[in-house]
Amino acid sequence: MKRIFFLSLILALALTADAKKKQSVPPYKDPSLSVETRVVDLMSRMTLHEKIAQLNQYTLGRNDNVNNIDEVVSKIPSEVGSLIYFGDGADLRNAMQKKAMEETRLGIPILFGFDVIHGFRTVYPIPLALGASWNPELAGEACRVAAQEAYDAGINWTFSPMVDIARDARWGRIAEGYGEDPYLTSVFSAASVKAYQGDDLSQPYNIAACLKHYVGYGASEAGRDYVPTEISRQTLWDTYLPSFEAGVRAGAATLMSSFNNISGIPGSANHYTMTEVLKEKWGHDGFVVADWNAVVQLVNQGMAKDGKEAAMYAINAGLDMDMVDNLYMEHLEALVNEGKVPMERVNDAVRRVLTLKFRLGLFENPYTEEKPENERILLPASLEVAERAALESMVLLKNENNVLPLKSGQKIALIGPLARNQEDLLGSWFGRGRAEDVISIFDGLSEESGIAVSYAAGCDFDGDDKSGFQEAVNVASQADVVVLCLGEKRKWSGENASRSTIALPSIQEELLAEIVKAGKPVVVLLSNGRSLDLTRISPAADAVLEIWQPGVMGGKAVAGILTGKYNPSGRLNVTFPYTTGQIPVYYNHRESGRRGSQGLYQDIPSTPMYEFGYGLSYTTYDYGEVTVSADRFTAEDRITAKVTVTNSGEMDGKETVQWYICDPYSTITRPVKELKFFEKKLIPAGDSHTFEFEIDPMRDLSFVNGEGERFLEPGDYYIIVKDQKVKITLAD
Numbered sequence: 001m002k003r004i005f006f007l008s009l010i011l012a013l014a015l016t017a018d019a020k021k022k023q024s025v026p027p028y029k030d031p032s033l034s035v036e037t038r039v040v041d042l043m044s045r046m047t048l049h050e051k052i053a054q055l056n057q058y059t060l061g062r063n064d065n066v067n068n069i070d071e072v073v074s075k076i077p078s079e080v081g082s083l084i085y086f087g088d089g090a091d092l093r094n095a096m097q098k099k100a101m102e103e104t105r106l107g108i109p110i111l112f113g114f115d116v117i118h119g120f121r122t123v124y125p126i127p128l129a130l131g132a133s134w135n136p137e138l139a140g141e142a143c144r145v146a147a148q149e150a151y152d153a154g155i156n157w158t159f160s161p162m163v164d165i166a167r168d169a170r171w172g173r174i175a176e177g178y179g180e181d182p183y184l185t186s187v188f189s190a191a192s193v194k195a196y197q198g199d200d201l202s203q204p205y206n207i208a209a210c211l212k213h214y215v216g217y218g219a220s221e222a223g224r225d226y227v228p229t230e231i232s233r234q235t236l237w238d239t240y241l242p243s244f245e246a247g248v249r250a251g252a253a254t255l256m257s258s259f260n261n262i263s264g265i266p267g268s269a270n271h272y273t274m275t276e277v278l279k280e281k282w283g284h285d286g287f288v289v290a291d292w293n294a295v296v297q298l299v300n301q302g303m304a305k306d307g308k309e310a311a312m313y314a315i316n317a318g319l320d321m322d323m324v325d326n327l328y329m330e331h332l333e334a335l336v337n338e339g340k341v342p343m344e345r346v347n348d349a350v351r352r353v354l355t356l357k358f359r360l361g362l363f364e365n366p367y368t369e370e371k372p373e374n375e376r377i378l379l380p381a382s383l384e385v386a387e388r389a390a391l392e393s394m395v396l397l398k399n400e401n402n403v404l405p406l407k408s409g410q411k412i413a414l415i416g417p418l419a420r421n422q423e424d425l426l427g428s429w430f431g432r433g434r435a436e437d438v439i440s441i442f443d444g445l446s447e448e449s450g451i452a453v454s455y456a457a458g459c460d461f462d463g464d465d466k467s468g469f470q471e472a473v474n475v476a477s478q479a480d481v482v483v484l485c486l487g488e489k490r491k492w493s494g495e496n497a498s499r500s501t502i503a504l505p506s507i508q509e510e511l512l513a514e515i516v517k518a519g520k521p522v523v524v525l526l527s528n529g530r531s532l533d534l535t536r537i538s539p540a541a542d543a544v545l546e547i548w549q550p551g552v553m554g555g556k557a558v559a560g561i562l563t564g565k566y567n568p569s570g571r572l573n574v575t576f577p578y579t580t581g582q583i584p585v586y587y588n589h590r591e592s593g594r595r596g597s598q599g600l601y602q603d604i605p606s607t608p609m610y611e612f613g614y615g616l617s618y619t620t621y622d623y624g625e626v627t628v629s630a631d632r633f634t635a636e637d638r639i640t641a642k643v644t645v646t647n648s649g650e651m652d653g654k655e656t657v658q659w660y661i662c663d664p665y666s667t668i669t670r671p672v673k674e675l676k677f678f679e680k681k682l683i684p685a686g687d688s689h690t691f692e693f694e695i696d697p698m699r700d701l702s703f704v705n706g707e708g709e710r711f712l713e714p715g716d717y718y719i720i721v722k723d724q725k726v727k728i729t730l731a732d
């Protein structure tokens, strides 16, 4: 009896202690509760000042974006919502996080973001190149590598993917996106978001994605950066919004507002795009962060008369977090007190920011394990992904007389400013990448057995020093084949890097002209962050391989393709114009009122040098007849189009079948053709594969109006695959 009494007493005491402990842990710190409950509880405890602090982002560490060199924030308030973290490892970040967790009243963790655009330390090809792989799964694998390295360095949020459609290659930031096409970019947008974020943001190595720049930044007038854009609502919906919608549907946690003025209302003060479309129509429950200083720039753009008014316009339009310019911190409290910013808007923004912090598990795991570098960067498996990404993104533009692949025993003259270069193969925005990590083209080729490589620079990227020409010609004369490495410096593309011409500097073209005189076959390798004007290059070369800015494994991948170990499978995701004067030029334009011979340029061809979707292979693919399961159908039906492709050459290869739709007559006119589906498959030599495209009429044949409403009109449509056009009819 006594024993039972004591046992009951101990149990009762234990239960009370447990209940007391539970009581002392506020609900927002209790991981067993839902995120919603925790956010509500936390917000009920926050002062207006604490709430506003959550809506600001400063920087921590060294900022190496030359366009953003800013005052170093010496005293970061520990209750700040977010920091852009410029660290190589997690130590500094953890120290700052400790301040936030231990020295603030509520212990709200800081969200650390960074521009992990195409890799953190394992730099893989620029996004424009990844798009040319037409392999979204592979792009996803690359994003996973980036996420792991970034996560291990203490980053929970990447400002990527950039899904701006760009049709003017003078704009340097064309390098950062997936090209000119809304559909292709949408597919890569969704794949990148899913890869960065995984299924559950609270799990290790999953980081939040940020779709940028919302929206229409790529429509920059004349290709200049930061300038106004003229975008009708119809074009907004047709061209610029789809890649964002796809990313939002894939679960993107955040978006970044764009710098550009969208036909009078800047992206960072645009209620229509940020609130009506994104949050109301698409139901996005994440948050929008400003681009760097984008709020204060509303003053320069002629909208706000001062920083305070800029903050008011931005937050009221739906911009939740202010990046760097500190205007929310400075003015929001007064704006709320003056009734110029509704408290509900501030609460809504704070709720969105805190929700992500809970989803990321930051309250439970605020710190990052500090691992040695050899356990977290440049891991063999990561380098392998970077190499495959480089291999699959390179596009063979020309290959006369099968100069490529190189033949065993050939003597190669490797010439040009990019031949031994490492840094420029990294491309713009290389995270924490380093030139020393890059395998140069020279090193990549030299490691191949059976190939003898001699080298001469010939000339620099630009300037007029031709003193190296003669040596280059001598080296060329003694070789069997010349591999001439031309292209751009990495800083010629990216942010604030517009060019008035997309031709290479004339010194490089002149070097080619000299080399040709040696009478040897010339293979031109091009490394660049945009499409180029190749009028003086392509005709002079026997072969042209676009290698883009391929990242750390670039030289090895080039060697793989030149030697034929890998069969090139990239296809252009941007049109290569005939000359700069054709810009803007893109495949999915609307028809002219005088089709055919009128309205053309008088001085140059009106067709581009290389079209969207173009790219050669070392093998040949024969397309069978395109068939459809029914050529007449209703809106509820699904029909399947099929085509069998045979690899009729002697080398295995990956072929991408591109399915386009044409709607020849429509109440809102449609482009001449629109990509609706694509699939890339390995077809061994001699084998065939049947590719299928299941057409969902509402998804694939409909169009939107300027308000984003979708319509499907009965009538004839065409399925276009290569040079075949098959008519299908949607019945009334």
Ligand code: BGC
Pocket (backbone or CB within 6 Å): 065, 067, 068, 084, 115, 159, 212, 291, 292, 495
């Ligand atoms: C760029 C963004 C970038 C941000 C933060 C801006 O200058 O436009 O793309 O994410 O800086 O570094």
